[in-house]
Amino acid sequence: MFKYLFLLLFCILMHPVFCNDDLFDAIIKLGPKGSGNENLVKQWSSVEKMSSADIPSFFYIMNQANDLGDNWIRAAIFEIIEKSGGDSLPKEEIIKFIKDYNNEGSSRRSAFDFLSSAVPQIAESLIPTFIEDPEPSLRREGVQLLLNQAGDLENELQAIEAYEYALGKARDVDQIEYACKELKGLGKQIDLAQKMGFLTEWKVIGPFDNSSRNGFNIPYSPENTLDSINKKHEGKNGPVAWQTFSTSDRLGLLDLNQPFGHIKEVLCYAYAEFDSMQDQMVQFRIGSKNAWKLWINDELIFARDEYHRGATRVDQFILDGNLRKGKNRILVKVCQNEQTESWTKQWEFCFRITDLSGTKLQSLN
Amino acid sequence: MKKKFLLITSLAWTTYFLNADWRGFRGTEGNGLSKGEIPATLSQTSKDSWKVPLPGRGLSSPIVVGDLLFVTASSGSQQSNLHVLAYETVNGNKVWERIFRATGRTICHNKTCVAASTMVSDGNVVVAQFSSNDIFCLDLKGNLIWLRGLTFDYPNIANGLGMSSSPVVAQGVLVSQVENDADSFTFGLNLKNGTTLWKKDRPRGANWTSPIVLKNKSFEWVGLQSKEGISFLKPVNGEFMWQYKDGASTIPSSAISFENKTLLVPSNGLTALRTPEYGQNPEQLWRNNKLAPGTGSPAISGDQVFVINRANVLTSASIKTGEINWRLRMKGPISGSPIVTSNLLFIFSEEGLCQIIDIKEESEAKVIREIDLKDTILCTPAADKGSIFVRSDRALWKLSKKNNL
Numbered sequence: 001m002f003k004y005l006f007l008l009l010f011c012i013l014m015h016p017v018f019c020n021d022d023l024f025d026a027i028i029k030l031g032p033k034g035s036g037n038e039n040l041v042k043q044w045s046s047v048e049k050m051s052s053a054d055i056p057s058f059f060y061i062m063n064q065a066n067d068l069g070d071n072w073i074r075a076a077i078f079e080i081i082e083k084s085g086g087d088s089l090p091k092e093e094i095i096k097f098i099k100d101y102n103n104e105g106s107s108r109r110s111a112f113d114f115l116s117s118a119v120p121q122i123a124e125s126l127i128p129t130f131i132e133d134p135e136p137s138l139r140r141e142g143v144q145l146l147l148n149q150a151g152d153l154e155n156e157l158q159a160i161e162a163y164e165y166a167l168g169k170a171r172d173v174d175q176i177e178y179a180c181k182e183l184k185g186l187g188k189q190i191d192l193a194q195k196m197g198f199l200t201e202w203k204v205i206g207p208f209d210n211s212s213r214n215g216f217n218i219p220y221s222p223e224n225t226l227d228s229i230n231k232k233h234e235g236k237n238g239p240v241a242w243q244t245f246s247t248s249d250r251l252g253l254l255d256l257n258q259p260f261g262h263i264k265e266v267l268c269y270a271y272a273e274f275d276s277m278q279d280q281m282v283q284f285r286i287g288s289k290n291a292w293k294l295w296i297n298d299e300l301i302f303a304r305d306e307y308h309r310g311a312t313r314v315d316q317f318i319l320d321g322n323l324r325k326g327k328n329r330i331l332v333k334v335c336q337n338e339q340t341e342s343w344t345k346q347w348e349f350c351f352r353i354t355d356l357s358g359t360k361l362q363s364l365n
Numbered sequence: 366m367k368k369k370f371l372l373i374t375s376l377a378w379t380t381y382f383l384n385a386d387w388r389g390f391r392g393t394e395g396n397g398l399s400k401g402e403i404p405a406t407l408s409q410t411s412k413d414s415w416k417v418p419l420p421g422r423g424l425s426s427p428i429v430v431g432d433l434l435f436v437t438a439s440s441g442s443q444q445s446n447l448h449v450l451a452y453e454t455v456n457g458n459k460v461w462e463r464i465f466r467a468t469g470r471t472i473c474h475n476k477t478c479v480a481a482s483t484m485v486s487d488g489n490v491v492v493a494q495f496s497s498n499d500i501f502c503l504d505l506k507g508n509l510i511w512l513r514g515l516t517f518d519y520p521n522i523a524n525g526l527g528m529s530s531s532p533v534v535a536q537g538v539l540v541s542q543v544e545n546d547a548d549s550f551t552f553g554l555n556l557k558n559g560t561t562l563w564k565k566d567r568p569r570g571a572n573w574t575s576p577i578v579l580k581n582k583s584f585e586w587v588g589l590q591s592k593e594g595i596s597f598l599k600p601v602n603g604e605f606m607w608q609y610k611d612g613a614s615t616i617p618s619s620a621i622s623f624e625n626k627t628l629l630v631p632s633n634g635l636t637a638l639r640t641p642e643y644g645q646n647p648e649q650l651w652r653n654n655k656l657a658p659g660t661g662s663p664a665i666s667g668d669q670v671f672v673i674n675r676a677n678v679l680t681s682a683s684i685k686t687g688e689i690n691w692r693l694r695m696k697g698p699i700s701g702s703p704i705v706t707s708n709l710l711f712i713f714s715e716e717g718l719c720q721i722i723d724i725k726e727e728s729e730a731k732v733i734r735e736i737d738l739k740d741t742i743l744c745t746p747a748a749d750k751g752s753i754f755v756r757s758d759r760a761l762w763k764l765s766k767k768n769n770l
Contacts, residue, residue, distance in 0.1 A: 309525030
């Protein structure tokens, strides 16, 4: 009898824990195209029974969840805080979570956002510690503080030193550009392309036909021939050969109208090699207002079939991928369409590789 | 006397109740018409008016459900913070705010932003869609019902200039047009749990237009506009029922005059078609190439359709014949769509100037009042219970008349 009573009591006490487990499991299992949505919707009612003590668990679950799961978790935390009050946020545990680099950057960022809403002074006190943070959005906060401090300095030499320090820590394009502009105003020129690690030396081949924008999906010989870089290929108007092409643009922009002329309904390929010191996860950062495809070591990373919707931007597309130790082959297909308006004449791209925190990587060769 | 007063009061409240809510882009019926009257004496300083700060950018319109106003905003260096906000319409007090993170692309043209699509409601839940193609369905208290990330699912659903189509709800289905040069789809999502009921391949090409709902006694269809024309489908299964294929604009959206059983499509200027029916081919009533709308969509009041062209000229035309009644040059530039009552038209310029036009007479019109909000206004205003709601990148306004009921 006593045994059964104990079992019953145990079940009652542990029920919320198991409920949480079901919910957490549903969040982690959430997949693309709505998969897992229905199950998660069913489990969601258990959020009502949770208290602010459960919030740190949600952040740890965020480490395992995808971006969609992260948003579900944000919603749960909002609901709990609304019920319990912002003061109930377990601050010490949240701060510990933020400081621990073993946690996912996006989870730490979310924890910081909730801390900022509840106790802004405490959150602000953490910002100076973010200047080396592997999470770019937290690092950005720290760098902004450095830029603001540099702007407050009246002594030019001190200001130069402060801006150079901030520049060394900055990873976001706008902050890098801002620091360079301020330094230029103080008489210091910065090689932005070098600073950001743009690949400026390429081999290019073209033109190939892109009539009616069909060339985007035609696998011309440079993209499907072994050792293609050492061969001639049949282009739109006859045989074409690879040629060296480089740029001195401040943001590493490669203007493909230069080697091929201002021609329309064409495409070309650009090839570069990158010597990596190790196998590593990286981000390929490409910008182009033209349609493009990117292959790394013959693997298609991403393809974007869109023309002239806005300007080319640095880091327009940030794509996760891998480099292998030693030589890596980078192939970019860049397409130009038939439009004749003045804002459609650009045929261009820029490219760089960074680590996952946005720090530039440079080829060993 | 007392009975008479009670009767009048009761009628007034009944009228308000019937005319209450503004549940989507260009109102509950999606044609810019406020069935309740809005006085021309709107003022920023009346006791019922208010202005509150917003936490981020946006050109989405506010919507109103009951006593709550809902609006979206986007903030952060990449505009990746997605805000959904609820305010009390009576005093502008914030009731709740939810902040999510974009899972899709957030790059936009500088003039627009990630909070471009207007929310929609069926009266029980609200749905917010962003240019990143993140969709959030919440109850009126702010509790999340479901979410989807359509660009998370299909990474090539994106437009380098930004997306802005506002979803609609019909027969328990959220219809979301996410159409652009690369992957181009329209989705029917179950409003209860966000699962995909159907997904349609759509014409490839940037498309910023919003779907419209055609509701009558026997059926409820949703119209999808694109460069190819406009097609109506059944929301429950996505089956196309009626198609007009003579081309259409990809910026201003269509409008329906339910009173005149006329569908007005920004196609070859403006084309009037008899509202779709089962088993019928499109029947053109008239076409006028001088009625091409600019960025804003047509609005409808009585027998008049109103369009504002690229030169900021407001034109009234007869819905029955397409003949132009009058033209009036507005102070522009103008991005938002006009909204109308039975006798007034309200339009905001990009510089924040609200222009109120008397449209009672079909033969002529005049600007009778201007209100300068001194801020950039790109959105279409919302109307409810005799007041207008409008937002900028920084603030949200309620404009009421003095002693508003």
